[in-house]
Amino acid sequence: MVERQDDATLEALRSGDREAFASLVEDTSPQLYRTALQILANEQDAEDVLQETYIKALKALHEFEGRSSLSTWLHRIIVNEALMLLRKRKAPMLSVEEGTSFNGEEESEGMEIVDFCCLPEGELMTAESRLFMERAIQDLPDTLRTVFVLRDLEGYSIQETAESLNLSESNVKTRLLRARLRLRQELSGYYSEKVVKEKSE
């Protein structure tokens, strides 16, 4: 069904149907904007990259072979555009093979032990907690945030993440673990009060 819809949309887009294009932008731009914002952690950059993505996509429509959905294809474009901007902004950040080893002793220093899994789903996913989670991603250093966004939010494999970021797979794994542990730490701190409250009730 999705494929058939995509075929019809693709045909309309290729024939210059602006309404079909507007409809595609309407449907896909929120997720694309969020992806760009998550990678870049900067609203203006995310907006610029969003606009560039659609302009590039329009120009490259003839190259789209339909192996993935249009939405997946657009996601790939925006991820590449965002990473390119990030590289321009902080050239050495993404290519250097730093911190490939993982020191468990170091990482476990000051680790929060708060079992927030026991909280009801409603408590875990409030509007406020979603905002906190978004901010926690944005506060990660670029090197960790990009890996986390590609692997855990965009669903890239370890290999695809490594290729996109020009890193070794072992470096991707180390960064992913660090990113996850940091976010876990942030969420533990955030939810700790709620856990105490929940237990006292």
Added chain:
Amino acid sequence: MTDHQHDYKCSNMLGNLSDYIDGELQADLCAQIEEHMKTCENCRVVVNTLRKTVELYEKCSEEKIAIPGDVKERLFARLEIQEYLKR
């Protein structure tokens, strides 16, 4: 770790946690982690909350979200499709 007895196994386990929660860790190492967690409450909490953290983020990323109105307006203007803008 706060209030956490540091021993070789706890810090050693940390390095394998991503693979463990992704179900990609080799069986013998999985067994070691599971054995360790039977007696180490803190590590059990770390593993469970790490898994929960990833789950919560995945869930958030699957939710439909809205694009800020001004960003959308400028996007439609730049793409010259503003007459189709749904407010």
